[in-house]
Amino acid sequence: MNIDDSKIKQNLQELIETKDFVQHISVDCAIFGFHEGILKILLLKYHDLDLWALPGGFVFNDEDLREAASRVLHERTHLSDIFLEQFHTFGRISRTENNVHRTLLKNKNIEVPDDHWIFQRFITVGYCSLIDFTLVNTFPDAFNESCAWFEVTNLPSMAFDHERIISTGLEYLRKNIDTQIVASNLLPEKFTMKELQTVYETVLGEKFRRNNFQRKILALNSLERLEKLFDGSANKAPYLYKFAEKK
Amino acid sequence: MNIDDSKIKQNLQELIETKDFVQHISVDCAIFGFHEGILKILLLKYHDLDLWALPGGFVFNDEDLREAASRVLHERTHLSDIFLEQFHTFGRISRTENNVHRTLLKNKNIEVPDDHWIFQRFITVGYCSLIDFTLVNTFPDAFNESCAWFEVTNLPSMAFDHERIISTGLEYLRKNIDTQIVASNLLPEKFTMKELQTVYETVLGEKFRRNNFQRKILALNSLERLEKLFDGSANKAPYLYKFAEKK
DNA sequence: GCAAAAGTGTTGTTTTTACACCCATGT
DNA sequence: ACATGGGTGTAAAAACAACACTTTTGC
Numbered sequence: 001m002n003i004d005d006s007k008i009k010q011n012l013q014e015l016i017e018t019k020d021f022v023q024h025i026s027v028d029c030a031i032f033g034f035h036e037g038i039l040k041i042l043l044l045k046y047h048d049l050d051l052w053a054l055p056g057g058f059v060f061n062d063e064d065l066r067e068a069a070s071r072v073l074h075e076r077t078h079l080s081d082i083f084l085e086q087f088h089t090f091g092r093i094s095r096t097e098n099n100v101h102r103t104l105l106k107n108k109n110i111e112v113p114d115d116h117w118i119f120q121r122f123i124t125v126g127y128c129s130l131i132d133f134t135l136v137n138t139f140p141d142a143f144n145e146s147c148a149w150f151e152v153t154n155l156p157s158m159a160f161d162h163e164r165i166i167s168t169g170l171e172y173l174r175k176n177i178d179t180q181i182v183a184s185n186l187l188p189e190k191f192t193m194k195e196l197q198t199v200y201e202t203v204l205g206e207k208f209r210r211n212n213f214q215r216k217i218l219a220l221n222s223l224e225r226l227e228k229l230f231d232g233s234a235n236k237a238p239y240l241y242k243f244a245e246k247k
Numbered sequence: 248m249n250i251d252d253s254k255i256k257q258n259l260q261e262l263i264e265t266k267d268f269v270q271h272i273s274v275d276c277a278i279f280g281f282h283e284g285i286l287k288i289l290l291l292k293y294h295d296l297d298l299w300a301l302p303g304g305f306v307f308n309d310e311d312l313r314e315a316a317s318r319v320l321h322e323r324t325h326l327s328d329i330f331l332e333q334f335h336t337f338g339r340i341s342r343t344e345n346n347v348h349r350t351l352l353k354n355k356n357i358e359v360p361d362d363h364w365i366f367q368r369f370i371t372v373g374y375c376s377l378i379d380f381t382l383v384n385t386f387p388d389a390f391n392e393s394c395a396w397f398e399v400t401n402l403p404s405m406a407f408d409h410e411r412i413i414s415t416g417l418e419y420l421r422k423n424i425d426t427q428i429v430a431s432n433l434l435p436e437k438f439t440m441k442e443l444q445t446v447y448e449t450v451l452g453e454k455f456r457r458n459n460f461q462r463k464i465l466a467l468n469s470l471e472r473l474e475k476l477f478d479g480s481a482n483k484a485p486y487l488y489k490f491a492e493k494k
Numbered sequence: 495g496c497a498a499a500a501g502t503g504t505t506g507t508t509t510t511t512a513c514a515c516c517c518a519t520g521t
Numbered sequence: 522a523c524a525t526g527g528g529t530g531t532a533a534a535a536a537c538a539a540c541a542c543t544t545t546t547g548c
Contacts, residue, residue, distance in 0.1 A: 024269050025338075025370055065370060067337020089336040089372050091312020093271075123272055123312060123372075125336050193500085211502080212538065219536095228545095235499035236545035322525085436508095458529075466509095470513065483518035484528040501544070510535065517528075 007045060009108050015120065016105070017113055021058040023117050026124040027069045028056035028162070029084065030169030032151060033133035034186070034202045041166060042148035043134065044076065046159065048107045050098065052150075053159040054166070056124065069127040076147070078137045083183030084127040088165075091123040095161040109155050124160075129167040130148035130184040130203070177203055182222065190226055190240040193217070253408040255294060256355050263359055264351070270364050273371040274316045275303035275334040278324065278329065278418030280380035280396060281433070281449045287396035288413060289383065291323065295354045298347065299397075299408040301413070303371065316374040323394070325384045330430035331374040334419035335412075338370040342408040375416040379448070400407065420485065424450055429469065429490050437473055437487040440464070 031042040031054075043052040057072035059065060069084050101118050109162055112118065133149065150156060152170055155163060181187070181199055197213050208216075217223065224244040228237040278289040278301075290299040304319035306312060306339065316331050322393070348365050380396065397403060399417055402410060420427055428446055444460050455463075464470065471491040475484040 022271050022368060022370070024271055047291065059338070059370075062340065063369065064340055065336065068338075069253065086336060089333060091306070091315075091372065093309065093311055121269060123269070123306075125338065125370075154525035209539075210500080211540095214501080216537085230546080232547075233499080234545095235495070238500055238503070363498095456512075457527080459530080463510090477519085479520075480526080481518095481520035481524070485526070486525055496548085497547070498546085499544100500546095501542105503542075504538105505540080506538085508535105510533105512533080513531085514531075515528105517526105519525085519527100521523090 001201060005108075009110065012105065012108055012110055015061075016110065016116065016118065018058075021117070022061055023058050024120060024122055026056055026122045027059060027065065027072055028054040028124050028126050028165055029069060029073050029076075029236065030054055030087075030126060030166055030173075031073065031136075032128065032130040032152070032170070032173055032203075033136065034129045034199065035113065035133040035149065037198060037202050038134065039152050039202050041155075041170075042077070043148060043150055043153050043158075045146045045148070045156075046100065046104055049100070049104060050157060051060040051159045052148075052156045052162075054162050055147075057143070065125060066127075069125070073127075073129070074176045077131075082129050082131060082185075083180075084129050085172075085176070085180070087120050087126050087128050088123045088168050089123060089162055092161070093121060095124075096120075096122045102160050119155070126163070126165050126169055128173055130173060130180045130186055132187075132197060142199060158171045174204055177218070178222075190229075192229060192240060194238060196241070249491065252355075256357065259352065259355055259357055261347045263357065263363065263365065265305075268364070269308055271367060271369055272306050272312075273316075273369045274301055274306060274312065274319055275301040275371050275412055276316060276320050276323075276372050277301055277373060277375040277381075277413055277419055277420075278320070278336075279377045279399070279417070279450075280383065281446065282380040282396065283349050284445060284449055286449050286452070287380065288399050288417075289324070290395060290397055290403070290405075292393045293347065293351055296347070296351060297404060298406045299403045299409075301409050302394075310381075312372060313374075314455075317400050319370075320376070326378065326382060328379060329376050329432075330427075332419070332423070332427070334373050334375050335415050336370060336372045337408055337412060339408070340368060340444070340448060343370075344367045345407065347406050361480075371412070373412050373416055374421055375483075377420060377427045377433055379432045382432060390445050421451055425467070439476060439485040441485065443488070473492070 008242060033040055033042065042055060043050050044055055048098050054073060055076035057068070057075065059068040063071070066084070066086070068084065073082055074080050074085065077086065105112050152166065177200065186199060187195060193214050196217065197210070202208055221243055223241045226240040226242060230237045268354065273330040280287050289302060291302055292299050302316070302319060303322035306315040310318070310494065313331070313333070317329065320329055352359050360469050399413065402413065424447065433446060434442060440461050443464065444455060444457070445489065447460070448454055469491055470488045473489060476487050477484045
């Protein structure tokens with residue numbers, strides 16, 4: 001899972017030399033996924049540093065902010081057509097007053113003048129999404145050596161103000177769970193009520209009663225009941241559902 | 248209400264020559280107030296243009312984004328200690344692809360090179376607030392010749408994407424009305440239930456039943472009942488309330 | 495037939511809504 | 522006393538929660 005050092009250095013060099021980013025602006029993506037009933041978040045680890053960060057990046061002069069978020073997400077996860085929602089913008093001066101980038105570049109022996117744009121103050125716009133854990137194909141790049149999913153309740157040491165960004169993002173996700181789940185590729189096209197319930201329980205961190213949950217969800221009138229699913233188990237076959245087209 | 252032309256020109260010149268703004272970033276404030284049961288928004292009119300805009304401005308290198316919003320608001324309304332809440336960031340390229348600033352400067356015969364920062368792309372962070380209509384003391388400045396309150400349902404022609412910013416801000420305000428009203432200086436220290444109800448009805452644009460409204464609000468447990476108000480009218484005196492301290 | 499899991503029903507409680515009534519107040 | 526507007530009570534309706542029962546499935 002390692003790419004060789006010269007390649008990293010070359011990528012970093014290219015990034016540093018890029019001149020067509022909008023200065024002072026970045027986007028960060030809080031990508032939530034879940035696996036075995038546990039809500040996790042996708043983080044990247046910086047080269048040679050014991051620091052993790054959200055997948056983020058810069059905005060090109062000729063792209064919309066939203067496009068930038070999509071592109072960055074694609075670069076890191078190889079996922080496209082992901083429903084991303086902006087949740088907050090973080091603009092304290094102190095948030096980039098540290099030496100993360102400086103140390104990183106120094107470690108790779110890359111000479112960058114002190115007044116380079118990457119050392120300037122950055123205001124970052126947070127986007128979040130809930131996606132299917134298994135679809136993500138992470139890989140290292142110029143900045144980051146490894147990617148991993150972490151339980152949201154058990155984060156490693158984070159760069160910048162990313163811990164705060166995550167908690168704000170999670171709060172947003174929970175408030176907007178309905179929209180997010182419909183838009184996520186988290187469930188297959190057809191799914192059972194139990195699967196849907198597990199997603200809700202994982203994201204919200206609480207249990208529901210099977211029957212009341214079903215009633216509540218069906219009352220939203222956003223599901224369409226399909227055929228039954230026979231999976232060979234010795235019990236009544238559950239119905240499959242799909243999300244109904246928006247009206 | 249007009250300041251003389253040379254003063255305007257001088258102010259504009261100073262703004263243009265300012266070098267310590269964070270580039271590409273601005274803040275815009277959607278300030279809602281109400282008067283005679285009508286929800287209004289504070290807008291500024293550009294000099295010599297038939298275009299209105301939200302009170303907005305730029306962010307200094309050494310100030311937090313939130314501070315910038317407060318400062319800008321203060322500059323325009325002379326209000327301080329106003330509770331401002333960030334609601335969305337607007338980052339389409341096309342949003343500043345127009346000639347508002349260019350035309351404005353040209354009208355005042357101010358020479359500015361084409362590559363000046365003010366003509367660059369701007370990403371703006373929207374803040375909103377609900378305030379007491381009568382406390383605002385608006386006045387013209389370098390950019391704007393006049394200030395006025397407009398009904399949110401009847402806006403004049405707006406600069407940039409400010410119409411969209413207003414509708415997004417209004418949506419946010421309505422969703423968060425409880426917090427906003429407590430924080431606004433909209434009601435006097437002591438107020439009657441009827442006054443509070445009028446504010447809710449104005450902001451949300453719907454009517455409530457007197458008694459049910461009272462129950463609902465009191466159930467929130469955020470009001471403290473005080474003495475009765477005798478205003479000389481021939482009916483039962485209503486209680487006064489104040490917002491209880493947060494627990 | 496049986497265990498397992500899904501679907502549906504039922505009952506009690508809480509919350510919301512609509513309506514009614516009574517109370518205080520100045521003329 | 523009475524009109525006016527404010528406080529409180531209450532009954533119907535709706536929403537929600539907890540529990541029970543029935544149905545389907547493969548062995």
